[in-house]
Amino acid sequence: MSLQRLDKIIASQGKYSRNDVRRLVRNGEIAVNGKAVSDSGMKVDPESDIINVCGENFGYSEYVYIMLNKPEGVVSASRSPGEKTVVDLVPDELRRSGLFPAGRLDKDTTGFVLITDDGAFAHDILSPKKHIEKTYIAVLDRPIGDAELEKFRTGVTLADGYECLPAQITPLTDDGLTVEIKLREGKYHQIKRMTAACGSHVNKLRRVSMGSLELDSSLAEGECRLISAEELAKIKRS
Ligand code: URA
Secondary structure, three states: OOOEEHHHHHHHOOOOOHHHHHHHHHOOOEEEOOEEOOOOOOEEOOOOOOEEEOOEEOOOOOOOEEEEEEOOOOEOOOOOOOOOEOHHHOOOOOOOOOOEEOOOOOOOOEEEEEEEOOHHHHHHHHOOOOOOOEEEEEEEOOOOOHHHHHHHHHOOEOOOOOEOOOOEEEEOOOOOOEEEEEEOOOOOOHHHHHHHHOOOOEEEEEEEEEOOEEOOOOOOOOOEEEOOHHHHHHHHOO
């Protein structure tokens, strides 16, 4: 791997910010290949050089996987001139070049967005063949009738004639206005178009899980955190 700044490498892994790295270097708590570091900007190869932070071997991973609780009004993109994007919400200590959202939520949809720099992983989880299940909570303007619920489960036909794969829908409230929907495909505005085909409009939409990995309930809207290797497996396995 190419040489990179030590502070950038350490900060890219999420636990320490660049300021933390500078402080730790001043305190003599960072070593590379057994020698204490005096310059936090020194160039190292994260794969072959042995980095030690506070007496522990520093585990470097080539890619990063971030769980974001997306607020309304933020665009699912890496860049969008004049608009705030999900990548803009990634704090400095997790930020690295090449981050993008693996799959999109509409600007007015909230909830779980996975941000990564691992193109192969994103391709894998988004490919139509392997499309992982995603769970949403939708608040509708009117309840979906029993016949339409059944259509949902066998495959709704959208206004443009597209036949959706069977999806799961479960009313969560007695008035039938709040429903849980599980989808295995990700067409543009899919839930809004599926519910429209059943005569209901989506007032609010929130993604609460990807595969069997749930959105961390301790994340406030706009907050994000790293996804662990075990959690990542929960998405891949589904
Ligand atoms: N379906 C939609 O209609 N919008 C989303 O953001 C996600 C799924």
